[in-house]
Amino acid sequence: MILFNPAFALVLGACLFAAGAYGVLARRQIIVILMSIEILLGAVGLTLVTLARALADPGGQALVLFAMAVSAAEAAVGLAILVAFSRTFHSTDADAAQTLRG
Amino acid sequence: MFIDIIAVLLGVAAITSAVLAVTRANPIHGALALMGFFLALSGLYTILAAPFLAALQVLIYVGAILVLFLFAIMLLDLKAVPPGAEPPRPGALLGAVALAVALAVPLAIGGIALTGWNGRATYRAEHTLGGASVPRIVVPDRVVAEDVIFHAETLGAAVVRAVAPDGTTYDLPLGRRQPVRVEAPDQPLPFVTEDSLEIPPAGLATGTWEVRVDPSATQITNLWLEVRGRFVWRPVAADFGSTPWVGLRVLAEQPAGVEIVSILLLVAAVAAIAIAGPDARRSAVPPAPTERSEGGTRPTGWSSEPEGTLTAGEVHA
Numbered sequence: 169m170i171l172f173n174p175a176f177a178l179v180l181g182a183c184l185f186a187a188g189a190y191g192v193l194a195r196r197q198i199i200v201i202l203m204s205i206e207i208l209l210g211a212v213g214l215t216l217v218t219l220a221r222a223l224a225d226p227g228g229q230a231l232v233l234f235a236m237a238v239s240a241a242e243a244a245v246g247l248a249i250l251v252a253f254s255r256t257f258h259s260t261d262a263d264a265a266q267t268l269r270g
Numbered sequence: 271m272f273i274d275i276i277a278v279l280l281g282v283a284a285i286t287s288a289v290l291a292v293t294r295a296n297p298i299h300g301a302l303a304l305m306g307f308f309l310a311l312s313g314l315y316t317i318l319a320a321p322f323l324a325a326l327q328v329l330i331y332v333g334a335i336l337v338l339f340l341f342a343i344m345l346l347d348l349k350a351v352p353p354g355a356e357p358p359r360p361g362a363l364l365g366a367v368a369l370a371v372a373l374a375v376p377l378a379i380g381g382i383a384l385t386g387w388n389g390r391a392t393y394r395a396e397h398t399l400g401g402a403s404v405p406r407i408v409v410p411d412r413v414v415a416e417d418v419i420f421h422a423e424t425l426g427a428a429v430v431r432a433v434a435p436d437g438t439t440y441d442l443p444l445g446r447r448q449p450v451r452v453e454a455p456d457q458p459l460p461f462v463t464e465d466s467l468e469i470p471p472a473g474l475a476t477g478t479w480e481v482r483v484d485p486s487a488t489q490i491t492n493l494w495l496e497v498r499g500r501f502v503w504r505p506v507a508a509d510f511g512s513t514p515w516v517g518l519r520v521l522a523e524q525p526a527g528v529e530i531v532s533i534l535l536l537v538a539a540v541a542a543i544a545i546a547g548p549d550a551r552r553s554a555v556p557p558a559p560t561e562r563s564e565g566g567t568r569p570t571g572w573s574s575e576p577e578g579t580l581t582a583g584e585v586h587a
Contacts, residue, residue: 175384217320
C-alpha cells in the first residue's frame with residue numbers, strides 16, 4: 169500500500185473524468201449522457217478517496233459518501249426526466265428538444 | 271509490489287470500461303460496461319483504504335443505480351444507435367483529450383509532491399549556533415529518513431548529542447581535530463573540531479530532532495543536523511475507512527450533512543414521481559403520422575415509439 173503512489177490514482181481519475189466528459193459532449197442519447205455523468209462522479213470520487221488516503225484526512229471519504237447519495241438522487245431524477253422527455257418528444261435524442269428554437 | 275500490479279490492472283479495467291460505456295452504440299452494452307467501471311472503482315477503493323465505500327459502491331451503484339438504468343432502457347425500449355445517426359464530433363474528442371491533459375498534469379505534479387516520488391527533501395536546523403540555545407529541526411509528517419547527518423564544529427572538547435524524535439540519542443565522537451587559526455599569540459592554541467556522524471536510517475524521522483551540547487564545552491562555533499529523507503504515505507490507523515470509522519465521521523461529525531442528504535433523497539423521490547408520473551403526460555411534438563403505417567419499423571431505429579410505450583394512463587384506459 170505504501171508503494172501505491174497517489175499520482176497514479178489521481179491521473180487515473182483525470183483520465184476517467186475526461187472519458188465521462190467525452191460521453192457528455194459527443195453522445196446525443198440521453199441515457200448515455202446520464203451514464204457518462206455517473207462516470208464523472210466516479211472519477212471525482214476516486215480522486216477524493218485517493219487524497220483522503222494520502223493526507224490521512226477523513227473528510228474525503230465522508231464527502232464521497234454524500235456524493236453517492238446525491239448521485240443516487242441525480243440518477244432517479246435524471247431517468248424520470250428521460251421518461252418525461254421520451255413521452256414529450258417521442259425520442260430519446262437530446263437534439264430532439266428543439267421547441268424553443270424559433 | 272503485488273498490490274501495485276492489482277492497482278494497475280484495476281486502473282486499466284476502469285479506463286477500458288469507462289471508454290466502452292461512453293462509446294457503445296447499444297445502451298445495454300454501455301450499461302454493462304458501466305457495471306465493469308463501478309466494480310473496478312470499488313476495487314480501487316479497497317486498495318485506497320476505503321473498504322466501506324467500496325461496499326457501498328457496489329450496493330448503491332451496481333445494485334440500485336445501474337438497475338435503474340437498465341429499467342429505463344427496457345421501459346423506453348432503447349435500441350442501438352444506427353451508424354450515422356450520431357455524427358462524429360471531433361471537437362468533443364479534442365476537448366476530452368485536452369481536459370485529460372489539463373487535469374492529469376497538475377494532479378500528477380501534486381501526487382508526486384505528496385510522495386516525493388524520486389525526490390528528496392533536506393531539513394536543517396534553523397539556527398546553528400550552540401551554547402545555551404538548542405538547535406532543533408522539525409521534520410514534517412510522511413518523511414522517512416534515508417540518512418541523518420550530524421555536523422558539529424567546536425572549539426575545544428565538547429560532548430555533542432543528537433536526540434531523535436523517538437528518544438534515541440546519538441553522540442558525536444570527537445575524532446578529528448585540526449587547528450584552524452591563531453587568534454592571538456599569547457592565548458592557548460584553539461582547536462576546532464569538525465566532525466560529522468551519519469546516524470543510521472531511523473525509519474520514520476517525523477518529529478523534532480534536537481542537538482544538545484555539554485555545557486562544559488568551551489565554544490561551539492557551528493552545529494547542525496541534516497535529515498535527508500523522502501515522503502511516504504502518512505501512516506493511518508488500522509481502522510481507517512472501516513465501517514465504524516466512516517460512521518463516526520459522518521454521523522457524529524457531519525449530522526447536518528446527513529439530514530440535508532436525506533431530505534434531498536426524499537425530494538428526489540417525490541420529484542421523480544412528479545416528473546414521470548401519470549399526471550405529467552404532455553406531448554409537445556405530435557407523433558409522425560407515417561410512423562404507424564410502416565408497421566412497426568422505427569424510422570429512426572432508436573427513438574422510442576409512443577404507441578409502444580406502456581404508460582400508467584393506458585393501463586387504466
